[in-house]
Amino acid sequence: MPMTASLPTGGALPLLDTDVLRTFVAIAENGSFTRAARQVFRTPSALSMQIKRLEETLGHPLFVREARQVRLTPEGEVLLGYGRRLLKLNEEAVARFLAPSLAGSVCLGTSDDVGTRILPGVLCQFARTHPAVQVDVVVGRSVELIRRLDEGELDLALVTAGNPGQEAWRGEVVHTEQLTWACREGGIAYQRSPLPLSLASHGCAWRDTALAALDRAGLPYRIAYSSEHCAGQEAAMLADLAVAPFPLSLVRPPLRRLGEEAGLPPLGDYQVSLIRRAGGGDASETLASHVMSAFGSLRH
Known part of the structure; x- marks a missing residue:
């Protein structure tokens, strides 16, 4: 049913907030x-x-809410077309007048x-605000990332805290999350004995935490699968085929x-800790602040 909206006194049209438009486009695309x-x-x-305030401003429903997804109304x-064009134009205008300082x-x-x-x-936001900085991303195990940072190959490293050989004082804790047992919905792997486990490779804090907990509880288990990446x-x-220790936010x-x-x-x-290489420079410190801000947003 169409919503109703009226013009403010004087007939001036309301302005669309770019932050709200960015939210609208993100929902539409996801x-x-x-x-x-x-x-x-x-x-x-x-x-x-x-979105409720945006719909009230425009006087029309923008989404049809369904059980597992939302879809756009006409x-x-x-x-959506206007929103994408306005966001792109806004970015172009800002980039035109704000010369990159880094x-x-x-x-x-x-x-x-x-x-x-x-x-x-993080990368999207950083690219918009500092387009002259090239960011290279290396994905790997925490212990390997720490070694490469110490050898000067990395400027920053996001690692799981508590890995073997990692001094407790190194880095700044930027994220804390519950580690939980996970399995397939409707699966029976957790009912098997010994318990089949899917674990990260040696040196992973998740692996050590899970094995220590099972040993303390006296539960029989076998390591059925081992992978360097959580996708494995x-x-x-x-x-x-197995159960695994997994961060709660990744259990979907x-x-x-x-x-x-x-x-x-x-x-x-x-x-999760963020470790900086000494002397990384202004660009490194600025990216570090973006990373910390992103993790801070996860807590709200």
């Missing part, structure tokens, strides 16, 4: 408030309030589980979190 919220680093409820499809290159190392969550948004762990879970359908019915010991929290 087909989901939840996925869009991760992209713009806000909560789904905050996005919902923005009016929403029209606004130049050079930064090399950032990250583990794959961290990179998939925050890097797209996930593949074994999706095939219902068709995976599920194992509850008390599995009888598995709690794993507690794990932390």
Whole structure:
């Protein structure tokens, strides 16, 4: 049913907020408030309030909410075209008048589980504000990233805290999250004995935490699959061949979190640290601030 909107006194048309337009475009392109919220680093409820105000301003519903997704109304499809053009024009105008104050290159190392969550948004924002800086990204195991940073190959490294050989004082904790047991929805791998595990390679804090917890609980297990990347762990879970210790935010359908019915010991929290190379320079420090801001947004 069409919404109603009236012009303010004097007939002046309202202005569209670029931040709200960015939210609208993100939802339209993702087909989901939840996925869009991760992209713009806000909560789904905050996005919902923005869209409600936008719909009230324009006097038309913009989305049709369905069970698992949202789709654009005809009016929403029209606004999407305008929104993309307005955002691009805004970026061009800002870039025209704000000469880049930073130049050079930064090399950032990250583990794959961290990179998939925050890097797209960080790199996009950093490229808009500092287009003259080249950012190189290296994905690898935390222990390997620390070695490469110490050898001067990396300027920054996002690593899982508590890895073997990593001094506790190194780096700044930027993220804390619950580590949980996960399996495929409807799967039976967790019912097998010994418990089949899908783990990261030796030297991973998740691996050490999970094995220590199972040993303390006296539960029999076998390491069925081992991978350097969390995508390998996930593949074994999706095939219902094993269970794995996983960050709670990465447990998404068709995976599920194992509850008390599995009888598995709690794993507690794990932390992500940001380590800087001494003398990395202004570009490195600026990128570090973007990374920290992105993780801070995840907590709100």
